[in-house]
Amino acid sequence: MAHATKMAAEASQTPDVFRTQLRDNAAQITALAAAIKQKDPEFVYMIGRGTSDHAGVFGKYLIETELGLPVAAAAPSVNSVFGKSLRLQKALVFVISQSGRSPDILAQAKMAKEKGALVVALVNDESSPLADLADFFVPLKAGPEVAVAATKSYLASLYALLTIVATCSDNQALHEALSALPDRLDDTIAQAPVLTAEILQPMERCVVLGRAFGYAVSREIALKMKEVLGVQAEAFSSAEFLHGPVALLNRGVAIIDVHVPDASASFHSGQIEEVKRRGAPVFPLLKVDDEVHPLVAPLLIMQRFYLDIEIAARTLNMDPDNPVGLKKVTETV
Template sequence: MKQLGAIMSSEIAQTPTVFSAILENVDAFDSVKDVLVEQKIQSVLILARGTSDNAAHYLKYLIETQIGLPVGLTSPSSVTIYNSQLKYKNTLVIAISQSGQSPDLVHFATAAREANAYLISMTNDESSPLAKIAHHHFSLLAGPELAVAATKSYNAQLLVSYLLVCSWTGKKVNAAQIIAEAQRIATDAGLVAKAVVNTTRNNEIVILGRGFAYPNAREAALKIQETCKISVQGLSTADYLHGPISALTADTQVFIVAPAHMPAQSIVEATTKIRKTSNRIFWIGNGGTPSGDDIVLAGSNCDDEITSNLVDAMVLQRFAMEFAVASGFDPDAPEGLSKVTLTH
């Protein structure tokens, strides 16, 4: 009899190997280290869908905070449905996709390049249409990913995004630490066990994060929705205070993504207000301020918030997978989903 979640579990555990492969190939990023200057780039747009869109938010924060260029997320339907004529001179478009096949992404990328954009893509298939369209393509080197819910490919997208920006800033990468922390988390059998047994599908689940933690909050919510058949919100702590907190009850289960070295003041206002109503708080990562009966899903201890966050993605994936299994679902093959989603 097939073990529920066996494939997803195996693919999450492969993350350290994927990280090693990418970091061993770090010289590949030298090919684009001067592209911002050579192409006189004035703005950046990121093209992605689904899980890759959450990785896009991470890359967006990286570029905005480390380089200072304005970064936006594309609207593929502006081309595929509304036939907009793009004007992308001095614009860098970065396409992120596991498969590199979705027609709307390929259509938009083609239109962007025809509109004089400089195009970089990252996919898990070097022969994919999105890889071939780009001026430069970076492979995720994740190998075949069979579980419907993307895990190791998302983690690879985070790392490739980080290395891409490091090639522009000249920042030294602590490869050994990233790999070691990923290995440590991968081998921690009881990493999320306490959180799983203390979480119920019967009450609302909210996942919150801010800054570099926000993309993982979105991804955690998506993974739980994909694998556990429940609706989950993934929000910025700031956005949560602008309305959704009104739905907070004493039974709401609030997960706060808090990587090591996260600026503590970034979430103080939100956590203070949440504690007035609910004491069902779970922390993902080592940068939170747990108290009382809070439950901590311990994360990585990398040098900074940025790298801690990319390793901590494994923690949220483990929780979604084990929570799905505990709920009687097979996270390897959720109903209604396919591995490659083709949207137009």
């Protein structure tokens, strides 16, 4: 099927990306799980920028809830700008990147390897120098991604993290959900838009609210609202939002509701009812059926969201492939 934009085409390739990961990465991930068990790390350290950093936030919730390991996010400039090394000999380090070429990311990964960490690179570009630097190189298998707004590579990062954690924890229910997910994504792609141009056209500012895994993907949703639609967007945990930022509702800010049917769902719903009570306009994203495994539900929500904002951007005479002032690969020191 032909697509109007590269963003739509690439986002729609995600189910096949997942199928390729399942087929091609199984042996590598089994070996990685054995190495993690042997390393017996005391904590996890996530390295990434932009969308890849957002994948790390998802990884934090995933690893802490499923493996019981604390997860910290890297500040790459600590090494690349300040020249400081960290004590990472007891760490499991994930380096997440589309290109694997930004100098600060490479410097941080090199430092971690030199300090004795077990370094795992989740990278889409298989010619990346991280392939030689990391202890384990797990290709995301997303193929070329030309549109400036990352879609399939972000979801591929989440899928790889989920597969690694399912293997480390021997979680059969999660393995089954991951195997079924490509077909569920196909069904989600075929559905009607949820977040429409009619909703988005008057929106100048919004807050994206989620809790736990919903918050984890809210960071990426807010970024894409800015990148693709030029909407000023900020992500908050729905719990954190009530601790002060709720004052933003006095300025007519819209709320995007990211509801994930996990253990946090009832708490999040209560917080959404509170912002409604205060008069905020609330726009929910895709509602995922309760029988879907809660750890894969965020990926279904993101799949529909990516397609929705692409359609809305075209309807509003914007170019989702080439947002003004942005480029595909950003290299920072």
